[in-house]
Amino acid sequence: MTSSEQHWWLERDEQGVAWLAFDYQKGGVNVLSHDALQSLSQVLGQIEQDCPSGLVLYSKKSAGFIMGADVKSFDQLKTQKDALDLINLGHDVCNRLEAIPCRKVAMIHGTCLGGGLELALACDFLVACEDEQRTIGLPEVKLGIHPGFGGTVRLMERAGEISALQLMLEGRALTPRQAMKMGIVDAVVPERQLKNTVRRLLVNGSSVKPSLFLRLQRSLPPFLLGMATGWIRRQLARRVRKEHYPAPYKLLNLWKQQLGQERNRQLELEKASIAELFFDETSRNLVRVFKLRSQLSALGHRRSVSKDQKIDAASVIGRVHVVGAGVMGGDIAAWCALKGLQVSLQDMSMEQLGRARKRAWDLVKRQVRSTAGQNEIMDRLIHDPEGYGAAKADLIIEAVIEDEDVKKTLYQQLEERIPATTLIATNTSSIPLEDLSEGLQHPERFLGLHYFNPVAKMPLVEVIAAPRTVDEALERAYAFVKGTGKLPLPVKSSVGFLVNRILMAYLGEAMILVDEGVPAQEVDEAALHFGMPMGPIALADKVGLDICHHVLKVFDEQLHLDAMTLKAASGLGEKIKKGHLGVKTGQGYYSYKKGRPIDAGRGRTPLNQQAQTRLFARLYNECLHCMEEKVVSDADFLDAGMIFGTGFAPFRGGPMHDLKKRHQQVYADLQALHQRYGERFAPSPGWQTFFHTDQTMR
Known part of the structure; x- marks a missing residue:
C-alpha cells in the first residue's frame, strides 16, 4: 500500500514496516519549511491511526538527509507569535514521532543538520552512511539562535549534558564516525548495508553500550553539572564576545535552567528561549550572511557550455595544471586534488615541489581518515617540473611571483602548447588583468582566480574578468570554484580587486x-x-x-x-x-x-x-x-x-x-x-x- 502527501511519501512493506521518505518539492535539498512540517503532521496522523510494526525515516534526495529548517523563510516571521507557531509545530511533530509505539529508525545519508538532526533524534535509532565529511550536527548558533525543535533536550539524553552543550555552543558538525563515538548515532555502515542494518535494528534493537564518559555524565547530579557553568562560560568568552554573539550565552543559560527539570519543562524552556532570539538583530544579520553564502554558491549552478542543460564543474574542468609550487600554488593544487580533480603541479624547484607535497599530505591527513582514501587523493596530485600536464589541462592556474613580466612570459609559453579551449587563470592578488592580458593570442579565455591564504580555510575565490574575457569562460570558472567547495565572487579587474x-x-x-x-x-x-x-x-x-x-x-x-x-x-x-x-x-x-x-x-x-x-x-x-x-x-x-x-x-x-x-x-x-x-x-x-x-x- 502506498500513500503520499506533499513532500512526504509513506509506504508499508510486507512486514508491516512503514517507510517514510522526505522529498521536498520546492528545492534540490530537504529543508523543514512550515508547509513541510504541516505535511509531516498530516502523515503522522495516518501512522497514529494504524500503527506499523516499525518506522523508517529517510530521504529520497541524493543531496542528503535534511539540511535543517528553511532558513530563507525566517524573514517571513514578523512577530514572536509567528516564531512560536513554527517552534510549536516543530516540537509537535518531533514529540508525536517519538511517541509512536513502535521502533523507529532514522536512515541517514549525507547532510543531517539542525532541525534535520532534531527530527532524527526523535527516533529510537540513528543509522548513518559512511562518510568522511562532517555532515551531522546542530549549527544553529551560527545563525544567532539555538536548537528549537527539542534538540537541546534529546541531544543531551544521547550524548550527555556536557558533550552535547559543547557541541551546540561550537555549532560544530561531526563525521558519522565521530557522531557514533559521542553516542548520537547507533551505527555507521557503507551505503549498500544501510537497509539491512535498519531492518536488524527494527527487529533486535541496538547492542551498543554507552561509553564510560557518557555513563559518567549521566550519573552526575545536576548541582555538580551546574558547577561547570562558570568554567564553560570562561572558555566561551575566549572565543566569542557576548555583545557580538548572544546566542551561545543564551544557550548556556538555557542549559543551566534545564538541569534537574522534568523533561516537559526542559522542552518548554527551550521554546521560550529560542523565540526571543529569532528577532535579535544579530540573528537577523547572521541569517543574511547565510543567504549571501547561498547567493554566491548559486553562481556555480549557472548554465554554461549548453544553453539548455545545467552542467557540473567536474564535466567542465576535470584536469587542472598549477604553475608555481609556493604556498599559494601548492595549496591550490592540493585543494583541487582533495576535491576529486586530476592535478599537475609545475615548478622549476624540486625543493618547492617537495614542500608543497608535504603540505598536501598534512591537509589530506586532516581531512581524510582512511589510508586508502589518502593515497587515492595524493595519486591525483602529480609533480610536473617540465609542465607536460599543461597540454592536457582544462584549466591552468598561474601562481608565480607577483611580477608582470614573468607572468606574461609564462602565458606566451603556455599558449604555444595548449588547446584554445583551455582556460588560463592568474592568482595575482593585485596586478590588473588588462595589463597581464596584453599580447595573449586568446585573451577571451583569460581570467583571474584569486584565492586567499590559507586556501583550505578561506571560502572565497574572487573570479575576475579581464576586458576581453567571454561569458562562457566566466561561467566555467564559477562552476569550477563551486565544484571545489568554494564561493565564487564576480569582481571587475582593478587594482587589488575588491x-x-x-x-x-x-x-x-x-x-x-x-x-x-x-x-x-x-x-x-x-x-x-x-x-x-x-x-x-x-x-x-x-x-x-x-x-x-x-x-x-x-x-x-x-x-x-x-x-x-x-x-x-x-x-x-x-x-x-x-x-x-x-x-x-x-x-x-x-x-x-x-x-x-x-x-x-x-x-x-x-x-x-x-x-x-x-x-x-x-x-x-x-x-x-x-x-x-x-x-x-x-x-x-x-x-x-x-x-x-x-x-x-x-x-x-x-x-x-x-x-x-x-x-x-x-x-x-x-x-x-x-x-x-x-x-x-x-x-x-x-x-x-x-x-x-x-x-x-x-
Whole structure:
C-alpha cells in the first residue's frame, strides 16, 4: 500500500514496516519549511491511526538527509507569535514521532543538520552512511539562535549534558564516525548495508553500550553539572564576545535552567528561549550572511557550455595544471586534488615541489581518515617540473611571483602548447588583468582566480574578468570554484580587486597608527572590539610584511597613495631589511614562538576609540569607492566578499548593510577626520550615491 502527501511519501512493506521518505518539492535539498512540517503532521496522523510494526525515516534526495529548517523563510516571521507557531509545530511533530509505539529508525545519508538532526533524534535509532565529511550536527548558533525543535533536550539524553552543550555552543558538525563515538548515532555502515542494518535494528534493537564518559555524565547530579557553568562560560568568552554573539550565552543559560527539570519543562524552556532570539538583530544579520553564502554558491549552478542543460564543474574542468609550487600554488593544487580533480603541479624547484607535497599530505591527513582514501587523493596530485600536464589541462592556474613580466612570459609559453579551449587563470592578488592580458593570442579565455591564504580555510575565490574575457569562460570558472567547495565572487579587474583593495586601506591606517606611537595591541583591540576575527597588525604579520609592502607599492603605482601611508610602507621596508617579515620569521610587529604571538595583549588592552574610528572610517570609505567604481555589481556582493574574504564581523551583516544603520555617524566621523588628517579621509563620491539610494528606499 502506498500513500503520499506533499513532500512526504509513506509506504508499508510486507512486514508491516512503514517507510517514510522526505522529498521536498520546492528545492534540490530537504529543508523543514512550515508547509513541510504541516505535511509531516498530516502523515503522522495516518501512522497514529494504524500503527506499523516499525518506522523508517529517510530521504529520497541524493543531496542528503535534511539540511535543517528553511532558513530563507525566517524573514517571513514578523512577530514572536509567528516564531512560536513554527517552534510549536516543530516540537509537535518531533514529540508525536517519538511517541509512536513502535521502533523507529532514522536512515541517514549525507547532510543531517539542525532541525534535520532534531527530527532524527526523535527516533529510537540513528543509522548513518559512511562518510568522511562532517555532515551531522546542530549549527544553529551560527545563525544567532539555538536548537528549537527539542534538540537541546534529546541531544543531551544521547550524548550527555556536557558533550552535547559543547557541541551546540561550537555549532560544530561531526563525521558519522565521530557522531557514533559521542553516542548520537547507533551505527555507521557503507551505503549498500544501510537497509539491512535498519531492518536488524527494527527487529533486535541496538547492542551498543554507552561509553564510560557518557555513563559518567549521566550519573552526575545536576548541582555538580551546574558547577561547570562558570568554567564553560570562561572558555566561551575566549572565543566569542557576548555583545557580538548572544546566542551561545543564551544557550548556556538555557542549559543551566534545564538541569534537574522534568523533561516537559526542559522542552518548554527551550521554546521560550529560542523565540526571543529569532528577532535579535544579530540573528537577523547572521541569517543574511547565510543567504549571501547561498547567493554566491548559486553562481556555480549557472548554465554554461549548453544553453539548455545545467552542467557540473567536474564535466567542465576535470584536469587542472598549477604553475608555481609556493604556498599559494601548492595549496591550490592540493585543494583541487582533495576535491576529486586530476592535478599537475609545475615548478622549476624540486625543493618547492617537495614542500608543497608535504603540505598536501598534512591537509589530506586532516581531512581524510582512511589510508586508502589518502593515497587515492595524493595519486591525483602529480609533480610536473617540465609542465607536460599543461597540454592536457582544462584549466591552468598561474601562481608565480607577483611580477608582470614573468607572468606574461609564462602565458606566451603556455599558449604555444595548449588547446584554445583551455582556460588560463592568474592568482595575482593585485596586478590588473588588462595589463597581464596584453599580447595573449586568446585573451577571451583569460581570467583571474584569486584565492586567499590559507586556501583550505578561506571560502572565497574572487573570479575576475579581464576586458576581453567571454561569458562562457566566466561561467566555467564559477562552476569550477563551486565544484571545489568554494564561493565564487564576480569582481571587475582593478587594482587589488575588491577584498585586498579595501583591506589595504584598513591595514594602512593601522600601520599609520602604530607609526604615530599607538601600541600595536591597542590597534588590534580596537578591531577585535568592533567584531573582527583578528586585529589588523596581527593580520599583517600573518600575511607577511614583505607581501604587504609589495602590495602597497603596486597600489601606489596605480592609486597614488597618500604621504602617511607611504611613510608606513617605508617603515615596513625597514623591518624587511632586518628580516622581520612577521609570523614566518618569528618577528614582525609582534614576536612569535612556534607561530604564536608571545604577547599580543588580547583581553587586557583598553579600547582606543579614536583608533577604532579611524580604522573603520577608512574601511567604509574604501567600500564606497569600490561601489562607485563598480568593482562589484551590488552591495550584497561587496558584503559577501568582505565577510568571506576577510572575516568582517558577520554579526553586522556586512559593511554596506551595517552602513544603513550607522551611515550618519560614519560620514560625520569621516568629515572630521578629513579636516584633521587630510586627503586619505576625503569622502568618496560613492557617499552621494549611497545617500540617494538610501533616501529612495525609505
